Amino acid sequence: xxxxxxxxxxxxxxxxxxxxxxxxxxxxxxxLGGSLEEFPENERKEENIIKGCQSKVWLIxxxxxxxxxxxxxxxxxxxxxxxxxxxxxxxxRRPEEILSADLNFIDRIGMGSIIGSQRSNGLSxxxxxxxxxxxxxxxxxxx
Amino acid sequence: xxxxxDQIRGLFPVLHQEVHGKPLIYFDNAATTQKPQxxxxxxxxxxxxxxxxxxxxxxxxADRATxxxxxxxxxxxxxxxxxxxxxxxFTKGTTESINLVAQTxxxxxxxxxxxxxxxxxxxxxxxVPWQMLCEExxxxxxxxxxxxxxxxxxxxxxxxxxxxxKLVSIVHASNALxxxxxxxxxxxxxxxxxxxxxxxxAQSTSHLEINVQELDCDFMAFSAHKLYGPTGLGVLYGKxxxxxxxxPFLGGGEMIKEVTFEKTTYNDIPFKFxxxxxxxxxxxAFKSALDFIKELGKPAIKAHEDxxxxxxxxxxxxxxxxxxxxxxxxxxxxxxxxxNGMHPFDVGQMLDAKxxxxxxxxxxxxxxxxxxxxxxTVRASFAVYNTKSELDKLAEGVAQIARFKNK
Ligand SMILES: Cc1ncc(COP(=O)(O)O)c(C=O)c1O
Numbered sequence: 001x002x003x004x005x006x007x008x009x010x011x012x013x014x015x016x017x018x019x020x021x022x023x024x025x026x027x028x029x030x031x032l033g034g035s036l037e038e039f040p041e042n043e044r045k046e047e048n049i050i051k052g053c054q055s056k057v058w059l060i061x062x063x064x065x066x067x068x069x070x071x072x073x074x075x076x077x078x079x080x081x082x083x084x085x086x087x088x089x090x091x092x093r094r095p096e097e098i099l100s101a102d103l104n105f106i107d108r109i110g111m112g113s114i115i116g117s118q119r120s121n122g123l124s125x126x127x128x129x130x131x132x133x134x135x136x137x138x139x140x141x142x143x
Numbered sequence: 144x145x146x147x148x149d150q151i152r153g154l155f156p157v158l159h160q161e162v163h164g165k166p167l168i169y170f171d172n173a174a175t176t177q178k179p180q181x182x183x184x185x186x187x188x189x190x191x192x193x194x195x196x197x198x199x200x201x202x203x204x205a206d207r208a209t210x211x212x213x214x215x216x217x218x219x220x221x222x223x224x225x226x227x228x229x230x231x232x233f234t235k236g237t238t239e240s241i242n243l244v245a246q247t248x249x250x251x252x253x254x255x256x257x258x259x260x261x262x263x264x265x266x267x268x269x270x271v272p273w274q275m276l277c278e279e280x281x282x283x284x285x286x287x288x289x290x291x292x293x294x295x296x297x298x299x300x301x302x303x304x305x306x307x308x309k310l311v312s313i314v315h316a317s318n319a320l321x322x323x324x325x326x327x328x329x330x331x332x333x334x335x336x337x338x339x340x341x342x343x344x345a346q347s348t349s350h351l352e353i354n355v356q357e358l359d360c361d362f363m364a365f366s367a368h369k370l371y372g373p374t375g376l377g378v379l380y381g382k383x384x385x386x387x388x389x390x391p392f393l394g395g396g397e398m399i400k401e402v403t404f405e406k407t408t409y410n411d412i413p414f415k416f417x418x419x420x421x422x423x424x425x426x427x428a429f430k431s432a433l434d435f436i437k438e439l440g441k442p443a444i445k446a447h448e449d450x451x452x453x454x455x456x457x458x459x460x461x462x463x464x465x466x467x468x469x470x471x472x473x474x475x476x477x478x479x480x481x482x483n484g485m486h487p488f489d490v491g492q493m494l495d496a497k498x499x500x501x502x503x504x505x506x507x508x509x510x511x512x513x514x515x516x517x518x519x520t521v522r523a524s525f526a527v528y529n530t531k532s533e534l535d536k537l538a539e540g541v542a543q544i545a546r547f548k549n550k
Contacts, residue, residue: 022163023496030489030547055488075518076486077547116492 004097007089008105015109025114026078033080036087039073052125054118055079059126061133067092068137070130078115082123090130095138099131146443152528154179154435165498168533173318173346173477173524174502175368179435182372185428193427196420198397212423215430216413222433223344223363224354225380232386232416233426236377237345238268240364241312243379243416244341245272247389248362249310252339255281257309260338262287262295262324263514264317267507269343273312287313289514293320293469301332308338315347315363319506319522320469321452321477323347330359339385345369349526350448350475352441361385371526372432373425379416386412393418444527448476451525451534458538464549465541468520476525479506482541484548487519490541494521497540 002010018025039058048058055076061068070091072083089105090098106112112120152158155177160167169177189211195204197212213228220228234240249272253259259273263286277284285308287300295313304311311333316323330340344353344365355363362385367376381389391398391409395418400408409415436444455478459465464483482490491503504519505512512519523537 020164023493026493026496027547030493055486076489078489078492116495119492 001092004089004093004101008103008108011085011088011105012108022114029081029085029114030077031081032084033074033077036073036080036084037071039071043071044073050122050125050129052121052128054122057083057122057126059083059129059133061130061137063137063140064092066141067094068098068134070133072126079119079122082111082115082119083126086123086126086130095134095141098134099138103127146439146447146527148447148528148530151439152530154181155528156180156183158528162498162500163496168497168499168529168536170523170525170529170533170537171500171502172349172526172529173369173506173522175374176349176371176526177528178373179371179432181431181435182428185431186373186424189424189427194424197423198414208423208427211427211430212421215426215433218430218433219378219380222353222437223348223380224356226356227383229412230380230383230386232379232381232413233421234364234377234379234416235375235422236366236368237266237343237364238377240362240377240379241268241341241343242272243392244312244362244364244381245276247392247416248339248385249273249276250280251388251390253280253282253309256307257282258285258303258305258307259283260285260287260300260303260308260311260313260333262300262313263289264293264295264320264322264508264511265312265314266318266343266345267509269312269314270510282309283307286510289511292471293317293322294471295324295329297325297328300329304332304336304338306336308333308336310339310341312341312343314343314345316344316350316475316477317469317508317511318346318477319508319511319520320471320479321346321474321524322469322471323351323473323475326360327358334359346475346477349436350441350445352445355380367425367429367432370429370432371435372429376422376425376429381412383412386416391415391418395419397421439527447527448525448529451529451531452476452478454531455523455525455534455537458534459541462538462542462545464545468515468517478523478525479520480522480541481517481520482545482548485544487521490521490544493544494537494540497536499523499537499540 043060050057057074059072061070074080157177193208195208197209216228216231219231285303287295333340339361341362342360344363348365349370363380368374398418466481468479487503502522
């Protein structure tokens with residue numbers, strides 16, 4: 001499996017192909033949302049909603065063989081696209097890898113100016129929540 | 144007379160720019176309109192030549208600033224055809240104007256078990272001040288229901304009226320739907336039971352001829368920034384006898400006649416309600432905005448905007464997945480809609496990528512969104528400087544975005 005760094009490089013070069021055209025970039029992000037794994041209907045509940053996102057985002061995580069498996073969903077397609085990028089980078093990794101990950105692809109593709117400040121805050125909230133899960137599983141593993 | 148829109152666009156510097164590499168198309172006019180050069184010039188002129196505090200100084204600058212400030216009050220009087228300029232109070236905006244009425248008129252004249260009537264389509268600024276008052280006084284808030292088109296059910300409103308009704312506070316034109324309410328009928332029916340009426344004119348004043356004497360409303364609240372004028376400034380109109388019966392709002396300078404530690408007597412209207420140094424620069428610049436509207440003429444503005452709305456409806460109606468929200472027969476130029484299967488945020492963001500500025504979300508009308516069972520809408524709202532070719536771009540954009548989920 002490729003490293004976090006390699007996957008980020010892949011994403012950056014995909015976005016480079018789209019160039020400066022904001023429109024095609026946004027459409028691309030929306031399409032990415034379609035690649036998300038189906039979210040379990042019974043997990044679509046209040047306690048799984050990430051605070052700090054303007055759109056609704058549900059996130060759950062479990063541990064499979066010491067690695068974290070994330071599942072997420074949103075009521076907006078652009079947000080789903082953003083989540084799918086995060087999941088692509090962070091899914092099925094050990095907690096310490098996730099905790100030490102430097103997610104520089106976001107700045108490198110200029111995500112802030114693509115999605116605007118409100119959604120950028122939401123994106124930060126998602127990353128924080130993903131890392132929080134990693135921290136919780138790490139603590140459990142070390143216990 | 145039809146307007147020369149190209150020439151009008153030339154008066155608005157902000158319109159001539161690109162966003163995300165595309166020419167800006169500004170369709171968020173119900174949130175705030177752009178400002179003509181004359182308003183910008185008036186602001187610079189004031190600070191560059193006339194800046195001084197008003198109503199007090201015995202010097203040339205203070206005199207000039209006071210004169211210009213009061214000239215705007217006269218222009219506002221003329222703009223809404225009030226009887227006299229003393230009935231025009233400057234506030235921070237519609238929100239403050241409504242709160243002023245709640246905190247003064249409301250606190251004095253509305254008591255336990257009295258009723259206040261608003262409609263389902265109110266902006267939060269015409270809901271929350273009344274909820275606060277009701278909580279404080281033990282008064283009751285009643286809501287006029289609406290139909291699927293977004294029109295109030297007048298017979299239901301009549302049923303709510305009773306001698307307990309002290310105030311009816313209703314939006315003249317809805318910011319979220321565009322619906323123009325039959326306010327004359329509402330006012331007459333409310334007066335028949337002895338209730339006062341406040342009109343939220345935030346959205347109506349830029350589109351419709353307003354004559355507060357003919358309407359016979361007791362209050363009208365509106366904002367300068369939705370009228371091609373500066374932000375942070377609004378108006379409360381009130382009938383003289385009603386304003387005089389009300390206690391002051393804020394205490395401080397300007398609003399007093401005489402202060403001793405034993406007793407303070409209050410100034411006459413409008414000054415009684417304008418405590419402290421007001422927003423002098425913006426008041427003065429607001430006159431240029433009113434002059435701009437007057438020169439074009441409301442009927443010509445309305446005719447242009449109506450033709451834009453009709454054209455927009457025509458262009459959008461066959462787009463697969465297009466769902467209009469708010470289809471009242473009488474509307475100002477607001478086009479609220481959703482796209483089947485898509486969240487309004489996403490639609491708004493994709494339109495933004497095309498250089499098209501629209502508003503998405505609940506538009507500060509959450510109870511209204513709940514009534515329609517939706518989270519929000521995409522809202523394109525048109526002003527005098529918008530064009531049919533801009534609407535073509537909107538329609539093409541919406542069609543392309545809609546295909547994403549409506550193949
Ligand atoms: C119908 C309506 N009422 C009240 C307001 C509040 O106006 P302001 O924010 O200028 O006080 C608005 C503005 O969005 C509005 O559209």
